[in-house]
Amino acid sequence: MRRSGTSMGAMFRSPLFAVVFLVVAWFVVTFMVWPNIRLLLQVFRPEGAWSFDVFPKLFSSDRAMQSLRNSFLLAVVLSVSVNVVGTFIVLVTRYFDIKGSRILFVGFATTLLYGGVVLVSGYNLIYGPRGFVTTILSRFFPGMDTAWFTGFLAVALVSTFAGTGNHLLFMTNALSKVDFQTIEAAKQLGASTWGILWRIVLPVLRPIIFSITILTFLGGLGAMAAPLILGGPDSQPITPMILTFSNSLASRDLAATLALFLGLATMVLLAVLNRLERGGTYFSVSKGPVALTKQTIRNPVANAIVHVGAYLLFLIYAIPPGPITIFSFTDAAAIASGTISWESFTLENYAKIVPAPTAFRPFLISMGYSAVASGTVVIAMLFVARILQRFPNTVTRWLEYLLHLPWVLPATMIALALIITFSTPQALVAGQVLTGTVVILAIGYIIEKIPFTLRMLKASFMGIPESVEEAASILGASQFYTFRRVLLPLVLPAATAIAALNFNSLLDNYDTAVFLAHPFFQPLGIFIRNATANETINDTTALTFVYTVLLMLISGVTMWLVYGRSTTSRRRRRTWLRGLGSRRATPAHATATTATTQRIADVAAGKPDGAPAALPPAPAPSAGTDTSDPTPGGKSR
Amino acid sequence: MITFDDVTVTYGDFTALPQLDLTIDEGEFFTLLGPSGCGKSTALRTLAGFVTPSRGRIIVAGRDVTRATPDKRGVGMVFQNYALFPSMNVRDNIAFGLATRRTAAAELRRRVDEIAEQVNLSPEQLDKNISELSGGQQQRVAIARALILKPSILLLDEPLSNLDAKLRQQLRVQLKDLQSQFGITTVYVTHDQDEALSMSDRIAVMNQGRIEQFGAPAELYDASASEFVCTFLGDVNRLTPGQVEMLNAGGAGLAPDRRHYVRVEKIRPESSASHSTPRGVPLQGRVRRRRYEGATSTFEIEVGDGLLQVIRIMDDALGTGLWSPGDDVRLVIDPQQVLSYTPPVEEAAA
Numbered sequence: 001m002r003r004s005g006t007s008m009g010a011m012f013r014s015p016l017f018a019v020v021f022l023v024v025a026w027f028v029v030t031f032m033v034w035p036n037i038r039l040l041l042q043v044f045r046p047e048g049a050w051s052f053d054v055f056p057k058l059f060s061s062d063r064a065m066q067s068l069r070n071s072f073l074l075a076v077v078l079s080v081s082v083n084v085v086g087t088f089i090v091l092v093t094r095y096f097d098i099k100g101s102r103i104l105f106v107g108f109a110t111t112l113l114y115g116g117v118v119l120v121s122g123y124n125l126i127y128g129p130r131g132f133v134t135t136i137l138s139r140f141f142p143g144m145d146t147a148w149f150t151g152f153l154a155v156a157l158v159s160t161f162a163g164t165g166n167h168l169l170f171m172t173n174a175l176s177k178v179d180f181q182t183i184e185a186a187k188q189l190g191a192s193t194w195g196i197l198w199r200i201v202l203p204v205l206r207p208i209i210f211s212i213t214i215l216t217f218l219g220g221l222g223a224m225a226a227p228l229i230l231g232g233p234d235s236q237p238i239t240p241m242i243l244t245f246s247n248s249l250a251s252r253d254l255a256a257t258l259a260l261f262l263g264l265a266t267m268v269l270l271a272v273l274n275r276l277e278r279g280g281t282y283f284s285v286s287k288g289p290v291a292l293t294k295q296t297i298r299n300p301v302a303n304a305i306v307h308v309g310a311y312l313l314f315l316i317y318a319i320p321p322g323p324i325t326i327f328s329f330t331d332a333a334a335i336a337s338g339t340i341s342w343e344s345f346t347l348e349n350y351a352k353i354v355p356a357p358t359a360f361r362p363f364l365i366s367m368g369y370s371a372v373a374s375g376t377v378v379i380a381m382l383f384v385a386r387i388l389q390r391f392p393n394t395v396t397r398w399l400e401y402l403l404h405l406p407w408v409l410p411a412t413m414i415a416l417a418l419i420i421t422f423s424t425p426q427a428l429v430a431g432q433v434l435t436g437t438v439v440i441l442a443i444g445y446i447i448e449k450i451p452f453t454l455r456m457l458k459a460s461f462m463g464i465p466e467s468v469e470e471a472a473s474i475l476g477a478s479q480f481y482t483f484r485r486v487l488l489p490l491v492l493p494a495a496t497a498i499a500a501l502n503f504n505s506l507l508d509n510y511d512t513a514v515f516l517a518h519p520f521f522q523p524l525g526i527f528i529r530n531a532t533a534n535e536t537i538n539d540t541t542a543l544t545f546v547y548t549v550l551l552m553l554i555s556g557v558t559m560w561l562v563y564g565r566s567t568t569s570r571r572r573r574r575t576w577l578r579g580l581g582s583r584r585a586t587p588a589h590a591t592a593t594t595a596t597t598q599r600i601a602d603v604a605a606g607k608p609d610g611a612p613a614a615l616p617p618a619p620a621p622s623a624g625t626d627t628s629d630p631t632p633g634g635k636s637r
Numbered sequence: 638m639i640t641f642d643d644v645t646v647t648y649g650d651f652t653a654l655p656q657l658d659l660t661i662d663e664g665e666f667f668t669l670l671g672p673s674g675c676g677k678s679t680a681l682r683t684l685a686g687f688v689t690p691s692r693g694r695i696i697v698a699g700r701d702v703t704r705a706t707p708d709k710r711g712v713g714m715v716f717q718n719y720a721l722f723p724s725m726n727v728r729d730n731i732a733f734g735l736a737t738r739r740t741a742a743a744e745l746r747r748r749v750d751e752i753a754e755q756v757n758l759s760p761e762q763l764d765k766n767i768s769e770l771s772g773g774q775q776q777r778v779a780i781a782r783a784l785i786l787k788p789s790i791l792l793l794d795e796p797l798s799n800l801d802a803k804l805r806q807q808l809r810v811q812l813k814d815l816q817s818q819f820g821i822t823t824v825y826v827t828h829d830q831d832e833a834l835s836m837s838d839r840i841a842v843m844n845q846g847r848i849e850q851f852g853a854p855a856e857l858y859d860a861s862a863s864e865f866v867c868t869f870l871g872d873v874n875r876l877t878p879g880q881v882e883m884l885n886a887g888g889a890g891l892a893p894d895r896r897h898y899v900r901v902e903k904i905r906p907e908s909s910a911s912h913s914t915p916r917g918v919p920l921q922g923r924v925r926r927r928r929y930e931g932a933t934s935t936f937e938i939e940v941g942d943g944l945l946q947v948i949r950i951m952d953d954a955l956g957t958g959l960w961s962p963g964d965d966v967r968l969v970i971d972p973q974q975v976l977s978y979t980p981p982v983e984e985a986a987a
Contacts, residue, residue: 181720184687189734189786190708199733203724290718 011391014479020383021399028402030428031443035417036409042420043256054257064241064254068261070227071237074156075220081160082216083209085313086167087202092310094172095201097294104310105168107318112165112559113552114321117225117510117525121532122320122548123158124149124229125327125541132323135337152235155226161317162226163219166212174208175201180290193297218266222410224511225525229532238262239412243514246416256420259413267408321552328545335541349542362527363547366507369523373445374502377453378495385457386483400454407451415444415515441516441523448512449502456498460491497562504558508551524551638663639684639790639822644693646679653679654846657693661824662839666816668825670833671843672869678794680843681826685792686710698789708737713783714792718799719775721767727778728763734786748785756781756815772800773808780815791816793825797832809836830870834858842866864896864978872946873898876975879942880920887918889972896978901935901948903974907967917971924964936960938968 012018043054058064092098093105114122126132127149138144178201186196202209224239231237238258245255297303327335334344388400406414422434434440464487472482510525517523524547531540639661646654654676661667669677682688684695686707694703702710721730728749729736735745753763756777767775776796783791796812797805813836816823827833833840834854841851842865850862861867876884876897884891891897905915922940936947947968949960960966 179718179720181716181718182722184707185714185716185720185782186722186733186737188685188687188707188712188714189782190737191733192737195737200722200724203722206724 006391007393008391008395011387011396016480017383017387017391020380021387024380024384024403025399026428028399030426031418032402032405032414032447034426034428035421036405036413038421039256039259039413039417043253043260046253054253058254058257061254063236064245064258066234067236067238067241067258070152070235071221071223071239071262072265074152074159074223074227074237075217077156078159078163078220079213079217081156082163082167083213085160086164086171086212087205087209088309089164089313090167090171090175091197092306093168094175095197095292095295096306097296098307098310101294104314107314108164108168110317110321110552111162112168113555114508114548115162115165115505116508117229117529118508118548118551119162119320120158120225120229121528121544122324123161124532125544126320126323127154128230132327132335133319147232150230150232152231154230155223155235158230159220159223159226163216166215170212171205171208174205176292178204178292180292183292183295193295193299193302196295214269217269218410221262221265222412222511224412224514225529229529239410239511242412242416246419246515252420255416259410259416262410263408263413266410270408324545324548325552328542328549330542332542335545349546352543352546362522362524363550365521366509366524369442369445370503370506370509372442373449373506374499376442377446377449377502378457378499381450381453381457382488382491382495385454385461386487388454388458389461390479403454404451406447411448411512412515414447415512418444419515436518438518438521441513441518441521444512444516445506445509449506453498453502457491457495460494461487464490500558500562504555507554638696638698639824640694640696641680641684642694642696644680644683644690644695646676646683646688647691652846654683654690657846657848659841659848659851661822664820664822665838666813666823666825666836668827668833668837668840669843670827670830670840670869672828675843676846677826677828677843679846681792681794681824684710684790684824685712685714710790711788712790712792713786713788715776715779715783715794715796717795719779719796721775721778721782723767725767726763727758727765727767727770730767730778731763731781731785733782738786749781752781752785755818756784773804773811776800776808776812780812784819784821789822791819791821791823793823795827797829798827805832812836834870842869844869861976864898864980867898867976867978872901872948873976874901874904874945877941877943880940880945883920883941884918884970884972884975887920889918889970889975891972891975891977894979896980898976898978899945899970899974900976901946903971904945904947905969906949907969915969915971917969917974920968920970922966922968924960924962924966926962927960934960938966940968 011021044050044052089104089108093101093108098104111119124131127134129146129150131149134146134149138146182200183196186200191199221237222239223237224243227235227237228240231240238261242255242258242262245251245258297306326340328349329346330340330344331346331348334340384399384403388396418440419435422429422432422440423436425431425433434443468486468490469482472486477486508525508528509523510529513523513525514529517526528544528547531544639659641657641659644654644657645652657676657680659680669680671677679688683690686702686705686709690703694701696702697710697712722733725733731749731752732745735748740748749763750760753760758774758777758781762770762774767778770778779796780791793812797808800808809832825833825836837854839851840854840857842849842857844865850857850866857866858870861870867873876891876899878893881889881891881893881897885893905917907915907919920940922938922945924936925939925944926937928935928937931951933948933950936949938945938947945968
């Protein structure tokens with residue numbers, strides 16, 4: 001059934017939607033399309049005439065070519081290593097019956113609490129040349145190289161552990177949707193533990209592995225913090241090189257060309273994986289899937305090996321956050337020497353930041369930017385998602401494609417395009433220069449969060465049964481009234497969760513901030529990176545620990561609000577629904593709210609936070625409609 | 638032959654199956670029937686090897702398989718939702734069991750083709766994806782997958798429960814035909830009494846983990862051993878004390894302290910144009926409501942101090958299609974057809 005009135009004309013009859021549409025269209029053209037065109041022109045039409053001189057210039061630059069090679073190498077290595085480690089930690093926490101899997105999960109989940117530059121700094125402060133572990137080790141092996149944890153291997157290791165968060169969030173969710181009956185059926189037909197894993201479970205997880213691989217590959221390609229902090233001079237990949245080149249006007253064209261390479265690689269990869277992903281059914285075809293029960297590894301030797309492997313990984317994950325938290329309560333001397341006594345403990349580090357605005361400033365700036373950006377983007381996309389869902393026509397479809405640009409173009413390229421374009425007065429923004437102002441970072445953050453937010457919210461709207469809207473309209477509700485009173489409350493839990501996740505990930509952002517931040521309003525990511533770059537351990541180091549602990553706390557609370565709380569309330573709501581019995585005919589509200597986290601995982605399964613998906617920005621069908629959670633239904637057991 | 642010998646299954650404090658004793662004969666279509674949570678699926682899953690009993694033995698063809706893994710019991714299973722592997726096509730699904738046994742490619746191909754033909758799957762369908770098949774075709778794939786290993790027993794766990802009514806009817810017939818064709822011992826689990834009655838050689842009706850009665854379908858229906866079986870199978874009227882009194886006045890001799898039931902189709906009109914008056918005690922009643930069902934109609938008739946449901950075939954030759962609300966009618970109940978049960982002790986005391 002096709003609803004009538006999906007044309008632009010119908011849309012413009014609602015003044016609110018018309019205004020929102022025009023504002024968003026202006027934003028897209030001004031900040032997402034035009035700057036990137038400008039970037040291309042800057043490279044290929046530098047003085048008003050077409051020129052491809054930049055390529056020979058690039059190819060003759062050893063540093064640039066080396067950085068390209070490094071980037072691709074890192075991307076390939078990470079695509080394998082992150083998938084291996086990530087799949088392993090998901091299997092040992094969710095699929096195999098491993099003793100103490102809850103503890104293991106907590107350890108593995110630490111990378112969800114701190115990521116990016118903070119995580120890298122954390123590892124550096126523990127394993128780096130002046131790190132705690134290195135200091136202790138060098139006491140036992142006086143001749144050892146204190147810089148053992150640098151270079152390509154260190155970058156790859158840290159990036160691997162940092163990258164498994166997606167597995168934990170999204171593969172766990174996909175795994176819970178594997179129909180347990182298929183496992184029993186395979187077992188009954190004589191398949192072994194590994195046979196079942198290899199032939200039944202992993203094929204079902206293939207789409208999520210695809211998505212995560214894309215993310216990881218692109219993450220490796222655009223890696224910034226890890227190589228900067230741990231990489232050493234020989235293993236610098238593209239992104240830090242772009243940053244270096246963009247700092248001088250003479251080499252900006254080189255920076256832009258490298259960014260173009262990054263963009264091109266991204267698009268090629270997306271196209272290839274999109275093609276690979278097509279064909280084949282991965283979702284459960286059954287009507288009543290049965291929830292997964294953990295599998296015991298029958299071979300005792302294999303079981304022991306998997307247990308040992310799981311706990312070794314646990315140690316690697318859990319070690320940095322532990323000492324970081326402890327050191328945040330000690331003085332600089334203790335950190336420097338790696339020896340802790342009772343006297344070392346102090347609350348001074350925390351006491352220092354509370355009254356001192358200068359010390360607390362980066363934190364406040366980050367909070368401000370994150371709040372403004374995540375709030376703005378969620379509110380705007382609430383309307384946009386509704387417009388896209390309600391008025392599917394050629395114009396809105398194009399708008400939707402364009403809004404997904406930040407998934408196709410690397411953050412570095414977008415940031416560079418913004419700086420270059422808005423360093424001169426632009427008519428689209430009333431002749432203002434934006435580069436160097438506080439506004440441009442907020443714009444960068446908003447752009448970065450648009451695709452994820454839009455896709456989530458659109459799926460939320462799609463998840464609402466059409467009958468709800470029809471019921472409202474039959475009762476005489478206007479379009480806007482229906483939106484405000486009926487639809488909005490249903491998607492609000494999802495919107496809040498998305499805002500929280502956005503806020504979290506922007507809080508310690510470094511990659512965009514390093515290009516766009518105002519020199520006097522530097523956010524936390526940059527502060528932490530600078531603190532790490534210091535040669536000596538001083539109070540700034542202690543402050544870094546404090547910030548890391550605070551960030552982990554904030555992230556922990558956010559994750560709990562988004563994931564933890566909803567599982568408990570889901571349980572409560574189930575009892576409540578049972579109490580109501582069949583009186584409540586349309587559990588649409590329940591569906592919409594309980595499915596919030598489910599949907600976040602679902603949608604993100606196609607495209608986890610922050611970068612491109614193999615799927616085009618077409619409506620996410622499975623995510624929108626499949627809100628059921630797989631519980632054994634009505635079976636006598 | 639399958640024997641459950643004193644099989645007890647517990648989940649923590651909860652006993653799902655207390656002391657099950659049951660024997661299933663070679664080649665028969667045996668159904669475990671009961672409401673949700675009665676333990677029928679647990680019994681089936683214990684037989685399949687997915688559940689280990691805390692006590693008792695399971696013997697298949699003289700061999701104790703209680704501790705054997707599911708693939709070592711010589712059973713094939715069709716799951717409630719078929720559990721087809723979504724990442725494989727039809728052929729690979731069917732071949733799965735043989736592939737795990739490292740069967741040679743040519744042999745594997747031959748046997749897949751053979752079984753596919755037997756369950757009426759066309760060669761084109763073998764190359765399709767599971768999601769491209771209809772519910773009925775998916776069921777046949779699931780059956781083929783279970784039968785390709787030539788098991789001696791086929792287990793079916795509510796395989797029709799997710800289908801629509803019409804398809805369910807069709808597949809009942811197909812399933813029964815396939816079972817006769819292969820002559821395989823079949824254990825079928827369902828909560829649908831029509832399904833059980835129409836397909837089974839024997840049925841065990843289960844309630845709260847225990848078998849209430851087992852026997853041939855007609856035996857269970859006509860001579861239900863317990864009140865539970867009587868009310869679970871088919872539609873029955875429970876006679877009110879007043880109605881029992883009326884029947885006894887006509888010489889029925891029903892014990893007043895017991896509970897008495899009569900099935901809706903066993904209450905007949907006293908006379909109809911082409912039939913002689915049936916045997917039994919006549920009762921006077923008034924039609925209160927009629928529920929039209931196409932081939933039949935159910936009438937709600939006030940008799941004495943209560944209502945009786947009476948089902949009639951809509952055949953004007955019998956004159957029964959002509960009853961309307963308000964009509965005075967005379968019914969006949971044969972005391973032989975009344976099923977009587979002693980109420981449980983605690984209820985009787987109350």
